[in-house]
Amino acid sequence: MKLVVNRGLFIKAMSFVVEVANRHRLPILGNIKLVLDTDQLTLTASDLEVELTCHVLLPKGACQQVGAVTVPADKLFSICKLLPEDDVCFDASENLGRCHISSGKSNYSLATLPASDFPSIGQPNTQKSVKVSLDDLSGLLKHTRFAMATQDVRHYLTGLLLEISGQNLTAVATDGHRLAVAYRSLIESCDDTRVIIPGKAVSGLERLLLELAKTAQNGGLVELGIDDEFLYSALNFGQEMTINLTARLIDGKFPDYRRVLPTANDKIAVFDKDEMVAVLRRISVLNTKESPGVLLGFGSSDTATISSNNREQDEAVEVLPVSFTGQPIELSFNEGYLRAVLNVLEGDVRLEMVHPNSPALIYQVGDEHRHQYVVMPMRV
Template sequence: MKLLINRDLLIKAMSLVVEASDSRHRMPILRNLKLTLTPNQLTLTASDLEVELTNHLVIGEGVCLEAGEMTLPAEKFFGICKLLPEEMVLVESDKTAQRCYISSGKGKYTLSTLPAHDFPSIGEPEGQQAIKVGLGALFSLIKHTRFAMATQDVRHYLTGLLLEIEAQNLTAVATDGHRLAVAHRVLDEDYAQTKVIIPGKAVGGLERLLLDLAKVSHEDDIVSLGFTEEFLYVTLNFAGEMVIHLTARLIEGKFPDYRRVLPVGHDKIAIFNKDEMVSVLRRISVLNTKDSPGVILSFNEPQVAQVSSNNREQDEAVEDLPVNFTGEAIEVSFNEAYLRAVLNVLEGDIRLEMVHPTSPTLIYQVGDDHAHQYIVMPMRV
């Protein structure tokens, strides 16, 4: 295999897939990036057998000097290419396919390779149900919910994002047991009822791809999501120059019924400006520690709330926040990071609905028509 390619184009193509590789994977070949070269196309594939990313890059005349395929260490190859000083890069394997030579200007680098035919495939889509959703809508769903996923939990289904499809309704749900994020979007057509749990790594990868795609596409452009019992399949077209395929193994398990968690009958309601609250939380949280992560919201007056924090060193911070509060006085303590993470994905005026200092608190954006709903569990003081 022999390839002469523009360095920036190669870096861009690799950057879209390389994060699917795992430099510590127990299978050495999955620490590698697979390159498949034909006269018209360079295909880059990275996988950890849970998530697979494939980039089909259209190439011009003179790029393919000798068709073939190989795998080489993803992290090292990407790192070398990012630091090369010259515009053009020559990548070629030796006749034994055990070495790869990377040349640019006066520099020459040699990397060990592994046989491309040993690179495993995660699977091909068969009998999939596909839905169509706007690029901007899908990105927004992920942005408004992903932060609430658990990162490590024996309940493995909490480390993923639930996608629920019912007729024209698409709902994304994430929870780590301490907070819950729910976002809704309306689809252009009806689809059969489907529930899948997408693993966190795939959610993060898809979010990054959608963000990159938004730079060359319109937010109303359509993305196709395909589902089987085991896999998610996504195809993204980057202006006809690159076609990215994301394949992810779905998480098995029964996701909690989020509808039963959403509380009703709140009689204590506080409305405040998001930016004002976030500013207060940033200042108050200076005193927070790992052992004292809480912030206390005291609602005793109709127009002013007291926001306070203290720690084991008996440091204390108190600030007043303008609010519109109705109901009996209440004092509620939250994990400051959890509360601020919710506020960071919302805008304008925010509504808190409370019942009891230890009951789930419902948070949403005023005028949002409940497109985004959040639950944060209070801390016990």
């Protein structure tokens, strides 16, 4: 293959897919697959759980010889970002096992692997298609993905549950210590469906949606294809670039999140989110991996006591304005878990409790989307 392409255009395409290549388990998965046709360049990265493919429409004359090759992703991306000229020439032959990169007076040569050896994640057989606004899908991911487990033998907890019922779309994430639930509406009604999307796909999709929002393409609409094995989406970044995301769904039974949502809470505290986050941030200075807890004490109708201590006998106590109703209660939370929930909320926040060792329900006052969060207290 031989290609002359604008460096900025190539770097933009690489930036969408290179992150997937950084998670490789096989040597060839550390490479980007480049396929050059007469009017299009296709870049593919995969870790066999998530596959990202970027299709770049080329101007006339850019393709000088069609072909395909795989090139080390990190080295290729780093070189291209530092090249001095606007145009970059790629000249590769699978037979020689090298890709020559030149720009102005700069010349590089990288070892390659055959494109035919690059594994495919598989071909989705889209059985269902759901349409949701870009803002709604971005909001779902933002308000839930932080609660996914990062490492857990219960592999289904490392993903995000998407539940479709008619025109209702629900996203749920939990790591066993906290639960996040968010609701949105689909553009059109769809058959009932429950799928678990792997965490790496959730992060990749959220990143793509943030970039897509800058271009205002697709009329603010995102279409997700779902079958028994894959989630698929094609995102249009203008006339010259399209990104395809394919993710292998997690096979497992997600917990019944509705049973976790507490309903008999009789102790209610309402406080300003920013004020609570500021207190938690200050108190966290004393927290350690062995002592991550923060104690919340409610008794007065208009103040709460927030305190923390550690094994070195350091201690912090702060008083926070609240509106509290119910019998006095003290309960301890993992400070990081509690602050992560508050960071996705705004304004006044409502904390509902029933017992020091029972799950607490947290949500934003006046939230039209009804985001709900559950945090398990720590034993004091």
